[in-house]
Amino acid sequence: MAFSTTVSQRKYIKRKAPRGFLKRVFKRQKPHLRLETSSDLLVHLNCLLFVHRLAEESRMNAFENKYGIIKKEHVQAAAKVILKKSRG
């Protein structure tokens, strides 16, 4: 299923998609458009992959600078790259 079915950290991640939240966001942005049911889940999948890429990039940035903690700068730099990539 997912890359990690077991959680490395102590907290547990919800695997459910916040479908209501996604629909609300889309409606707020594009009120004249409609979102289908299945595409709702695909949007969630897209978000997952985006967040995943962002996290990987941030981690790599932190490692390169030999930081044990992900800092704001790492995230910022990573966001630039990833947002450009996922522009489509």
Next chain:
Amino acid sequence: MAESYNRDSEPTTRTLLRRVLDTADTRTPRRRRSARVGAQKALLETPSSRRLSTPTKMNVRRGSHRARSIGRLAHVHTSGNLEEQTPRTLLKNIILTAPESSIMTPKSVVKPVPTPQVAQSSRQESSRGSLELQLPELEPPTTLALGLLAPGRRKQRLRLSVFQQEMDQGLPLSQEPRGNASASSLTSSLSLNFATPLQPQSVQRPGLARRPPIRRAVDVGAFLQDLRDTSLAPTDTVLEDTQPFSQPLVGHSPSVYHSLPFLSHTEAENAERAVSHRTQSSGSRLQNHNPGKPAQLLSGKAKKVDVLAVRFPNNSSAISGEDGVEPLQDGVGEEAEERMEESLSMSEVMGSTGTQGSVRTEKSKGHREMTEALEAKEPEGSSEDEDISGRTASPELASSTTESLQARRPQFLEPSPPPSTTVLSSEPLEPLSTRHPPRARTHGPRPRQDPHKTGLSHYVKLFSFYAKMPMEKKALEMVEKCLDKYFQHLCDDLEVFSAHAGRKTVRPEDLELLMRRQGLVNDQVSLHVLVERHLPLEYRNLLIPCAFSGNSVFPAQ
């Protein structure tokens, strides 16, 4: 008796049967005469002879009809042949003496033949137990044999007075075979054996036996403990995957309602235990704030909780307060103490019913909750403001508690442990009064941001999970901004794609195109693969068409 010298000290099958025969002299089978001769012949025959059942029976009958008066003689005759006599033949003789009560059908006659062989095979066994064990197996065939032999078996070579009585008793119950089987054992045990036949049915078929359910006295203490534990269980899962203080109170309230009835039972004893625990762990905790008076502060707080518990029976979520008490024993550290203060303040705010009992049970729960909340706190940087801002997204209860926390913290640090409860009682009132104004403040902006932030927080948590590294709070805020931007881009792209397709609805094809353009989906990796990898099974079923029976595909294409 002639057989007296035959009787051995060891109870072999043969000897036992002989004894039965001896004691059963009084009874004479009907067909003794005719059977006797045949019996003698049978006796003389090799035990393993597999003569036809009917001829043997005829012989037996003839033999039985005979020597009525010479039953003894026949007995002696047979006893003379007892050396060659086998348990099988002995049993046959016993069967002859059995009364005719059976209802058996003739076709079952064949069965007695193999059964004596079974008896013969067991002849070697010398234990009476083995003999008796065999007998139940022989019983059904013996009953059938009895049925057959009944009409002609009035003369009995064997005289078993007791045996006869028992047989009469066993007749209406149709327990004869067992009676016969048991008759082979010593007569003294006949009565006992007859008692057992009533049970062997269940022994033979243990599944049919009805046993009364084992009822144990309910351990009230353990029961209450379990109830509290189960009521608290949801809070763990809730806490584990959400922000601290956002939902634990919501989860706490139902558990508190559960624990309400237990107050009377456990409050007193738990309060004692809690106080003793606190005094024990006094040295380890609270060194940061009040190194001089750790024990006193602890005891004071314990008293506070007690007083609060007593004072506000109608409020909820005393558990948070108890969780606060718990870290006293953990010795986690500063954060734990903060948490304790917060939880204590929360308990005061909610005014829980002083479920001191739940204090004990929740110690372990609070452990995990505390540690998890702490862990969640650490990456975010445990700062009050951020906690409170995070709490703004949570329901009203939580926000009120956070405000009370704000007001509470300075109060907790300052007050010296009051020795008297009156001082303690005054303290809870103060935080209450200070609590209300802050609560009204944050009502305005909350509804606007909360749902959005709550939804985003889901992805933020996923980010921290994927990163597998500790993160700063500012970094997480940055992630939130990135997500906002990302959503904007996403909606724009989808609009463009759907418009390009001449539609006003965004469909999965648009999404696939988007992912293809993003580089996530290519010729090597298809959308279905990604769906299978990252989404749970329920969503996979909704997204990927699957063929079902009846020539149907779901979801329909």
